[in-house]
Amino acid sequence: ILNVEQSPQSLHVQEGDSTNFTCSFPSSNFYALHWYRWETAKSPEALFVMTLNGDEKKKGRISATLNTKEGYSYLYIKGSQPEDSATYLCAFGYSGSARQLTFGSGTQLTVLP
Amino acid sequence: DGGITQSPKYLFRKEGQNVTLSCEQNLNHDAMYWYRQDPGQGLRLIYYSQIVNDFQKGDIAEGYSVSREKKESFPLTVTSAQKNPTAFYLCASRSSGTDTQYFGPGTRLTVL
Numbered sequence: 404i405l406n407v408e409q410s411p412q413s414l415h416v417q418e419g420d421s422t423n424f425t426c427s428f429p430s431s432n433f434y435a436l437h438w439y440r441w442e443t444a445k446s447p448e449a450l451f452v453m454t455l456n457g458d459e460k461k462k463g464r465i466s467a468t469l470n471t472k473e474g475y476s477y478l479y480i481k482g483s484q485p486e487d488s489a490t491y492l493c494a495f496g497y498s499g500s501a502r503q504l505t506f507g508s509g510t511q512l513t514v515l516p
Numbered sequence: 517d518g519g520i521t522q523s524p525k526y527l528f529r530k531e532g533q534n535v536t537l538s539c540e541q542n543l544n545h546d547a548m549y550w551y552r553q554d555p556g557q558g559l560r561l562i563y564y565s566q567i568v569n570d571f572q573k574g575d576i577a578e579g580y581s582v583s584r585e586k587k588e589s590f591p592l593t594v595t596s597a598q599k600n601p602t603a604f605y606l607c608a609s610r611s612s613g614t615d616t617q618y619f620g621p622g623t624r625l626t627v628l
Contacts, residue, residue, distance in 0.1 A: 412556075447606070
């Protein structure tokens with residue numbers, strides 16, 4: 404079973420703060436790295452899929468970077484808002500896996516007004 | 517509206533009973549997945565199906581069974597052989613040629 408680690412496990416920030424969290428994954432047999440946002444009482448929602456080393460993706464105030472050689476991805480949120488409060492999941496897709504994903508345990512972000 | 521539905525949202529069963537969780541999608545996706553979430557852990561793959569009438573075991577298939585008789589439906593049965601069935605269960609689907617999985621709202625199963 405592959406090991407996908409996310410840190411920190413939880414995070415509280417003030418509205419307007421910028422924040423970032425980390426996803427670590429195996430550096431071999433890489434296929435894709437996914438980020439999902441999971442708000443309470445809702446379904447997980449896809450944010451980004453990244454496949455190339457050095458990829459950077461951006462969606463509004465949220466961006467992500469990817470380093471496949473060292474096996475990590477960062478998710479950044481600029482100027483956090485209360486509606487950003489959610490659990491952020493990363494998922495590692497490895498080659499030859501029929502597109503299965505291995506999920507980290509998530510970073511739970513709370514943005515305080 | 518296109519999407520994935522799971523029913524029921526909450527389910528209570530007595531120990532020793534089998535229970536079936538429903539997952540339906542109208543996205544015309546070929547692949548479907550079942551995950552389990554326990555506190556402090558990532559989503560763990562139970563079973564997946566890439567096409568109708570075919571499915572594969574995931575990492576924690578013991579005590580579970582599935583069927584895929586229709587493209588739209590992928591029910592999960594939690595059998596009495598599953599030693600610790602109380603958990604949150606998520607169903608997902610994916611279109612061929614893409615990697616992104618789309619999730620349902622989940623079912624919380626409590627075995628009393």
